[in-house]
Amino acid sequence: MTKLSLSDINFRSASVISLLAVNLGLLVLGLILQWKIFDIIVIYWVENLVIGFYNIFKLALASGRSNNSDDPEPPRLLLLPIFPIHYFGFCLVHGIFIMVLFSDMKPDPSQHFLLMTKPLFESASVIYGLIALLISHGISFATNYVGKKEYLSATPTKQMFAPYKRIALVHVVVIVSGIIVMYLGKDSALLMIIFVLAKVALDLRQHLMERKNANTLKTEQ
Numbered sequence: 001m002t003k004l005s006l007s008d009i010n011f012r013s014a015s016v017i018s019l020l021a022v023n024l025g026l027l028v029l030g031l032i033l034q035w036k037i038f039d040i041i042v043i044y045w046v047e048n049l050v051i052g053f054y055n056i057f058k059l060a061l062a063s064g065r066s067n068n069s070d071d072p073e074p075p076r077l078l079l080l081p082i083f084p085i086h087y088f089g090f091c092l093v094h095g096i097f098i099m100v101l102f103s104d105m106k107p108d109p110s111q112h113f114l115l116m117t118k119p120l121f122e123s124a125s126v127i128y129g130l131i132a133l134l135i136s137h138g139i140s141f142a143t144n145y146v147g148k149k150e151y152l153s154a155t156p157t158k159q160m161f162a163p164y165k166r167i168a169l170v171h172v173v174v175i176v177s178g179i180i181v182m183y184l185g186k187d188s189a190l191l192m193i194i195f196v197l198a199k200v201a202l203d204l205r206q207h208l209m210e211r212k213n214a215n216t217l218k219t220e221q
Contacts, residue, residue, distance in 0.1 A: 005057060005216050009208055010077075015140035019203055022136040026129055027196040035125050038102055042120050042173050043129030044199060045095055048167045050133045052087045054141045055163050059083055060152040062159040076156045083160050094171060096121055102178045144211065158217045173199055 010016060030040060059080060066073050095117035099105045105119045120126065146149055154162075177195045181187060 009204055012205075014137075014143045016204070016207065018139040019138040019207060020200065022132045023196060023203065026132060027110065028195065029128065030125070030192060031189055033125070035192075037177060037181050037192050038187075039123060039125040040192060040195060041098060041102060041178060042123070042126050043133075044170055044174060045098055045120070046126055046130050047090070047133045047137075048091050048094070048170065049088070050130070050137050051163045052084065052091065053134075054137050055087070055159065056080070056084060057141065057204040058145055058154065058162075059159050060157060061145070062154040062156045063151055064153045066155055066157070069113045073156055079156050079160050087163065091167070092117060094167075097180075098174065102181075105197065111148075140207075162210075166169075167185050169206070170199070173202060 002065075011020075026040070026043060027033075059076065062076065068175070098116065099120065145154075177191070177198075179196070181191065
């Protein structure tokens with residue numbers, strides 16, 4: 001198991017700076033505009049969509065080869081249409097779950113299944129978050145995956161499943177935070193701060209793991 005420490009994080013890198021700036025910026029904005037924790041939960045759900053969006057491009061660029069000759073890599077042209085259907089389908093179910101469990105919004109059964117999460121995008125806070133997260137993850141994509149040529153060591157199969165570990169962690173944080181708010185029966189600035197800082201810690205850990213895994217694959221190849 002790879003050991004991770006705070007000293008391994010390069011706080012001068014553009015991707016880490018943008019990660020911290022976006023998350024802490026959204027926290028400050030939420031405190032000023034008195035957002036509810038549900039607004040932050042939805043923003044972090046939207047982040048899963050952003051991650052999936054960029055992973056399509058990562059998958060298209062992934063050029064690494066498996067070291068196991070008995071387990072050849074499937075062609076990218078096969079994986080490219082499968083990933084968005086499976087991943088965004090998972091995110092859609094997650095979004096409906098958030099609506100039902102943590103809000104008064106209810107999915108409209110008369111709507112098409114793909115449009116059931118539409119009410120989650122009607123808040124200005126979500127639009128702010130979407131724009132900020134597109135920029136943040138775009139910087140990471142450009143500086144790390146493309147700029148540092150991580151795509152040369154990323155195999156299509158591993159890249160296809162790369163986002164799932166992260167959204168599973170975010171899902172746990174979202175559920176735990178939502179249950180705490182439901183139990184207390186109210187929102188509070190302190191809970192929002194704790195929630196966002198816990199999410200930032202997970203983001204930094206995942207960012208560091210991705211960079212270390214990419215460097216390990218480069219060394220092996």
